[in-house]
Amino acid sequence: MNKARRIIKDTMSEVDLVIEVMDARIPFSSENPMVAELRQHRPCIKILNKSDLADPEITKKWLAHFDKEQDVKAQALSVLDKSRTKNLPSLCRKMLPDRGTAVKTIRVMIMGIPNVGKSTLINTLAGKTLAKVGDEPAVTKVVSSAQHRIQLEGNIVLSDTPGILWPKIENANSSYRLAITGAIKNTAFDFEDIALFAADYLIDAYSERVIERYKLKQCPEAGIDLLEAIGRRRGFLRAGGIIDLQRASEILIHEIRNGSLGALSFETPEMIAEETAINEVD
Numbered sequence: 598m599n600k601a602r603r604i605i606k607d608t609m610s611e612v613d614l615v616i617e618v619m620d621a622r623i624p625f626s627s628e629n630p631m632v633a634e635l636r637q638h639r640p641c642i643k644i645l646n647k648s649d650l651a652d653p654e655i656t657k658k659w660l661a662h663f664d665k666e667q668d669v670k671a672q673a674l675s676v677l678d679k680s681r682t683k684n685l686p687s688l689c690r691k692m693l694p695d696r697g698t699a700v701k702t703i704r705v706m707i708m709g710i711p712n713v714g715k716s717t718l719i720n721t722l723a724g725k726t727l728a729k730v731g732d733e734p735a736v737t738k739v740v741s742s743a744q745h746r747i748q749l750e751g752n753i754v755l756s757d758t759p760g761i762l763w764p765k766i767e768n769a770n771s772s773y774r775l776a777i778t779g780a781i782k783n784t785a786f787d788f789e790d791i792a793l794f795a796a797d798y799l800i801d802a803y804s805e806r807v808i809e810r811y812k813l814k815q816c817p818e819a820g821i822d823l824l825e826a827i828g829r830r831r832g833f834l835r836a837g838g839i840i841d842l843q844r845a846s847e848i849l850i851h852e853i854r855n856g857s858l859g860a861l862s863f864e865t866p867e868m869i870a871e872e873t874a875i876n877e878v879d
């Protein structure tokens with residue numbers, strides 16, 4: 598991480614504006630505070646990406662939350678709505694009104710943790726598919742290098758290589774949420790553990806969806822009951838009629854990720870304020 602930080606810091610002198618990409622379902626957990634430290638006074642567009650998968654009412658709250666930050670404009674985006682993405686250059690110009698002219702270029706760098714949609718965004722802006730860089734915490738090529746420069750309308754240049762940072766995992770809830778949404782690779786966690794966390798949350802926040810999706814008469818009281826109900830419904834039984842919780846867990850996580858339960862958000866600004874306050878007392 599120190600290496601990534603150092604390289605991005607060196608590159609910053611050639612950047613006028615940062616686009617930070619986050620996952621709209623978990624904006625707090627997918628944000629990296631190092632971006633604020635690295636960009637300093639430079640304006641920042643915070644993209645709540647994958648907004649097609651996130652709860653629209655909660656996304657509105659997050660947009661209002663981030664818009665209060667200094668030099669920040671927040672924007673919800675989705676790969677399904679390319680026209681909104683194409684408006685980004687005009688937002689860049691609004692944020693730096695004295696640049697983006699024939700004589701003054703706006704140099705833009707995209708940053709964020711792995712799997713939030715940075716490459717997809719770069720491809721949409723470039724209008725072509727570029728080779729994806731590895732998901733190591735790394736490294737951006739300097740924006741001024743012609744080889745790595747994407748020329749956007751209105752004298753805006755974008756580095757074709759994003760600045761990749763690891764997610765900060767400040768509390769256990771963030772690591773669960775990153776795992777549920779797929780930002781942390783499957784091998785790094787125990788599916789049942791993650792599915793239990795997800796099931797408890799869904800029962801609390803989206804009980805109607807749970808009842809509808811899994812054709813239940815009523816919402817189970819606890820996550821474990823939901824996993825058992827899913828296993829029973831889908832016939833995931835081991836010898837002796839024991840419910841296969843591993844398979845039920847995999848199904849739940851898969852269906853959360855592919856949108857079968859509808860658009861879901863896993864954290865709200867209020868939840869995070871509460872969790873932060875509790876962590877501070879601890």
Ligand code: G4P
Nearest residue numbers: 646647648649674675676677710711712713714715716717
């Ligand atoms: P990264 O550079 O930040 O690591 O992320 P990348 O663009 O590779 O996107 C990670 C995954 O998220 C990809 O899916 C991509 O298609 C998906 N994605 C990106 N933007 C959006 C969005 O707005 N909405 C939704 N629903 N998905 C989005 P993948 O399964 O890893 O690959 P593939 O299925 O596209 O091949």
